[in-house]
Each structure stands twice: as structure tokens, then as C-alpha cells.
Amino acid sequence: METSSHDRKKKSGIYYGWVVVLLTFVTLLISAGIRSMPSILMLPFEKEFGWSRGGISSVISIGIFLYGLVGPFSAALLQKFGIRRVVTVSLAVLALSLSLTPLMTALWQFEILWGLVSGLATGMMANVLGVTVSNAWFVERKGLVVGLLTASAATGQLIFLPAMAKITEEAGWRTSIFSAVALILVILVCVAIWMRNHPADVGAPPYGLKEVVKPAKFEGNIILTPLRALRSALKNTTFWLLAGTFFICGFSTNGLIGTHLIPACGDFSIPAVTAAGILALMGIFDLVGTTFSGWLTDRLDSRKLLFWYYGLRGLSLLFLPYALEAGPMMLTIFSVFYGLDWIATVPPTVKLATNEFGKESAGMIFGWVVVAHQIGASVATYSAGLLRESLGTYTLPFLSAGLVCFLAAVMALRISKATASGQQQVA
Template identity: 50%
Template sequence: MIRHRPHQAWYVAAVAFVALVGAAGFRATPGVLLHPLHAEFGWPLATISAAVSVNLLLYGLTAPFAAALMDRFGIRRVVAAALLLVALGSGLTVFMTASWQLLLCWGVLVGLGTGSMALAFVATVTGRWFVQRRGLVTGVLTAGGAAGQLVFLPLLAVLVRDHGWRAAALVVAGAALAVVPLVGWLLREHPADLGLPAYGAAEVVPAPAPAGGAAARAVGALAGAARTRAFWLLAGGFAICGATTNGLVGTHFVPAAHDHGMPETTAAGLLAVVGIFDIAGSIASGWLTDRVDARLLLAAYYTLRGASLLVLPALFADSAQPSMLVFIVFYGLDWVATVPPTVALCREYFGASGAVVFGWVFAAHQFGAAIAATGAGLVRDSLGDYAVAWYAAGALSVGAAVLSLALRRRDPVVVAVEPVPVVTGRRAWSYRG
């Protein structure tokens, strides 16, 4: 009896999943550290939230350049360096005494590190290694990053409660370091390096030569994509996605629940449940993306999210009531379900540059998250509660659904984004499709 080994693509996807989970740990800490940092240093919540915003913003802005760097230097080198940055930023945090150090460690170092393993990393891995099951694998890897961030929360909350916030930061640094050897050992660059076709492909496609000028390629991809209507609709919708997930719920749900008398460990546990159901929602979304129009999926996801956020302020209490549990399950299924259809649409509209362009769309996601993280902190400091922030997020989500429905099927596919000369002597952007 002949036994067939799994395709190498599945091993690569498994290592990528572990790396994404390892990088997610420190990004889970804002919600459980806001009050401890405020209590120890006396910094306003808006100041601490500003560090979160820097982290979120760099997390997004790094993504397109990281995707281009992966084409230049390889996935393994970029991911290993990113994990080391996460560990360094997390470890140095325990020595800080001033708010600018929080901005440097938590904001800059960890933002750059996690941004290098953001969703553009997912798009790069799936684009190279999968033809069939691409949407499904995108959903699974997306779930790894998002769910890992949330599942870390109960552990971090217990560590903060029993041993202080510094212990939690050191645990995250150790987790990131532990993944580095695994990445160096098992993560592979291209199927052709092993003499294999991509999963679902019939022929071996030679690996492209390393692309020089990573920064120029990333900026060139943005310049070309920015001339299309589809890019701005996708970026606008994804900015709202970031504002209503990482920026608002991921950062402020725990302190908002604590304002109503709920213990922080209980609130962190609820977000962990969001992470668990996020896994199911992301995988299901990836499966649906292979079969259903991605525009309709996005419209449905954003509409349902908006409805759930509009009712959230009425659900907070000093304990986890059944109505809150229903919200957690519902919201968890929708948390990053938007990613597989957004990746698919970037590939549809922008062809070979889809992963890099998605990096810029993801940068818009994090820009929205950064605004929401700081804005919600200001709302809480000035009004005494978060209600206005939840209502605004619900309304914005409905707007994102409208943007998704405005996407057209016949937008051109952008294949080349390099400037080329034309007969007038000026430079124009070349499109084929």
C-alpha cells in the first residue's frame, strides 16, 4: 500500500500559523495593561492609548514593505528578524520609567516586528504555495494571528493580576523567541526550490529571481493601485474594519467592561472566547470566499458587525450575562472574516502585485485602528464612558458595507505598476487587463 505524504505546502502553512500566533502575544497586552500602567505611572489612558495607536499604525505601514522585502530577501529571514524585534520590544518594556519609552518599545519596536508578519505575510505564503484551497488557507492563517492575540488574553490577565504586568511582557518575549528556530528550520521560500508545483497546480513554476528595490516596489505598487477606484473602496472599508476590531474592541473592551464592574480577568476571558469563535468564522469565510462573490460577503460581514456594536453598550454588566455571551459568539464569528474576501479581491484587481497592494490596504486597516484606539481613549477620558465610541463604530460598519457593494466586477486587473516612458516624454503607469 502506497502512502502519500502531505504536500510541503501544508508544512509551510503550519509553520506560518505558529509564527503568526507567536507574534500575536504582545499585541494582546494593551487591553490588560491599560489600567495597570495607569495605576503605576499615573499616565492618562489617552497617553497609553497613543502608544497602542503607534503600534497599530506601524503594524499596518510595515506590511507592504515587508511583503516586498520577502520577495527580496526571503520569507525566513524577514519573519525571523520580525520575531526578534517583537521579543526585544516586549523585553525592554519592563525597564521603562517614562511614557516615551512605552512609545518606543510597545509602539515602534513591536509595531515594526508584528507588522512584518501581518496579513501581507499571509497573502505572500498563500500566493506562492497554494492554487487550490487558497481562500481556506488564508482564513486559517488569518485566524492564527487574530485568535492567537485574543487567546493569549486570559493568561496575560492572570499574570498581570498575580505577578504584575512585567511578568506578562517577559512571557510574550519568550514566546516570540521560541518560534525563531522553528521558522529557520521548516519555513521554505518557493515550491520550486523543492522541485514541486504549488498545491493544486499541475506544473513546477520556477522561483522568480530576488526582486531588488523593495521600497521602490512597494511604493510603485501603491502608486499604480491608487489610480483605481477599487483600491480606495477596499482601503476605506478595511480602515473601518480595523477601527471596529483591533482599535476599539481589541484595545478597549476590557477596560470598558471593567468600568461596569466586571473583573478584568473575566473580560479578558470573554475576548478569548471571541478568539475561539474567530477561528471558526475565519475558516468558514475562507471556504465561502472560494465559492461566493467576495463583495457580497464583505457587505454581509460589515452589516452584521455594525448591528452587533450598536447593541453592545446595553450589554455591559458586572458579570457575563447570557446576552453578552451571545454577542461574544456572534462578534467572534465576524472578527476577521473580512480578510479572505479582501485578499481575494486584491488578487482579482491587482494580479501579481496583489500581495503588496493588500499590504497597503492593510495599512489602511491599521490607520483606522490607530484612530479608534486613541479616539476611544479620548472619549473615555472626556465623557466618562465608551458609549459614543460603540455607537460610532456601529454606524461606520454599515458604511463599510456600502463601500463593499460599490465594488464592480469589471475593474481592470493591474499587472504592471512600473513607470514606463510614452511618446510625449512624460511617464505613465502601464496597465494590462
């Protein structure tokens, strides 16, 4: 049945891998949207439950950390059990976690539902999923596919934040939660029906090849294999440079701006719906920027791309405190400038990891690089909340993040030219 389905797609000129990319895009979109929701829930939770901003930030921080930590093990699970099964189970767990959220009355319950369960469930559907799909289905246009799937995180904010902020403002945060659950259930059904694990499942070759290739069977333990990959990677200088730059990437994006921009706008009497719209505009430009970054990654030196991405991001973050004081117009300029390279760093980072460690290990190695990203995001989330409580302003966190981005730009250039050109590969 699956082969005949491929035959129909082949006659119509549509490669089934693009169907898988679409399903993955929407899955990552919804997962990223769910992860961004606490930024619009922070102020309602402060008001209803009396929880401190630091306490709420600590929950979000743990969720962000686990979202990254599960990545390498997600790569192993995706190889062993297949994309369709892992994503379906993860979506079901995420829906259950959100469904229980309106019943919570204490911070520790929020910790379990959003810090632990939601963090683990969304982590199974993070950037590692996009890397696994692109490596399985594509030989050509891989950078473009990674760019598209990475950009889905920004698109998730584009769709979710303004809509959920509006629902929260008009009908309450519980209604916004149930709306998110409904979307999860819709994509769960679509994934269960149409997702395929590998081109061989539909009798097709990977895009760019002419012959059908059977998927390599996963050998090893789903816990020990990622840990062994990490032990090997720790001896590699390129891994440390990639992990270090990605720590700063997380520190300066979802951990800081994704979590605290809306509350920071509230400090200047900018409504939450307006602030969510600014993030959404940022998402539009990141969709363009990250997709274009994938196209550039197929053609240019990834090290130089990372240098420019981190350098420009640093400049935009140094501009942010002024933009907040100046009002929505300057924030709009910031959102365009910053949004163009919010997650544009992922395609060149994935290419460098693949060149250095090989296609088979790239998912797990990149998963550990993402762990560094989420540690950075977690540190930024918690520290920015504490600094806001003690200083009464977000200026210091924003300026600090801008400065460390310049360090990441320099670190990117320290990666060897051999890795950038694909001439060096370590198993």
C-alpha cells in the same frame, strides 16, 4: 537535503506547504497575541506609572499604525530575502523589544519599545505574510489558507489574553512579558529550522499544479517598488473601495474592541480576567468564522460576503453598550455574534485585490489596503481613549463604529462584478 525532505513528506502523503502554513499560523498567532497585550497592560500601567489612559492609548495607536504601514514594504522584503530570513529577524527584534520593557520608567520609553519597535516588528508578520505564503504555495484552496492564517490573529487572543491576564493578576505584568518572550524564542527556532520560502525549495509544485515552478525573482527597490504600486493603485476605484472598507474594518475591530473592551468592562466592575475570557471566546468564534469565510470566498461573490460581514458587525456594535450594562451573559452573546466575523472580511478582500491587481502585485497592494485598516484602528484607539476620558463612558465610540460599518457594507457592493468574478485584472 531539502528535496529529500520533500520526498519523505510526499511518501507520507503530507504536502510540505501545510508545514509552512502551520509555522506561519503559529508565527501570526504569537505576533497577534503580542499586539493584543497592551489591552491587559493598560490598567496596571495606569496604576503603577500614573500614565493617563489617553497617553497609553496614543502609544498603542502609533504601534497599530506602524503595524499596518510596514505591510507593503514587508511584502517586498519577503519577496527579495525570503520568508524564513525576514520572519526570523522580525521575531528576534520583537523578543529584544519585549525583554527591555520591564526596565522602562517613562512613557517615552513605552513609546519607543511598543509604539515604534514592536509595531514595526509585528508588522513584518501581519496579514501580508499570510497572503505571501498562500500565493507562493497554493493555487487551489487559497481562500481557505488565507482564512486559516487570518484566523490565527483571533487564536492569538484566544491563547494569550486569558493566560496573560491571569499571570499579570497573580505575578505582575513583568512576568507576563517574560512569558511572551519565551514563546517568541521557541517559534523563532522552529522557523529558522523548518520554514521554506517557496515550493521549489523542496522540489514541489504549488498546491494544485503538477509541475515545479521557480519563484519570480524580485526586481526593483524594496522602498520604491511598493510606492510605485501605491501610485498605480491610487488611480483605481476598486483600491479606494477596498481601502475605505478596510479603514472601517480596523476602526471597528482591533483599534476599538481589541484595545478598549477590557478597560470598558472594568468601568462596569467586570474583572480583567473575565473580560479577557470574553475576548478569548470571541477569538474561538472568529477562528471558526474566518476559516469558514475563506471556504465561502472560494465559492461565492466576495462583494456580497463583505456586505453581510460589515452589516452584521454594525448591528453587534450597536448592541454592545446594552450588553456591558446587562453583564457577562449579554457580553457572551455579543462575543459570539461579533466574533464570527471579526476578521472574516480578510479572505474576500484579499481575493478582490488579487483579482483586480494580479498575483504578483497582490501582496503589496493588499499591504496598502492593510495600511488603511491600521489607520482606522489607530484613529479608533486614540479617539476612544480621549472620549472615555472626557465623557466617562465608551458608549459613543461603540455606537459610532457600529454606524460606520453600515457605510462599509454599502461600499462593498460598489465594487464591480467583473472584479468579483476575476474577469478584470489591472497590472
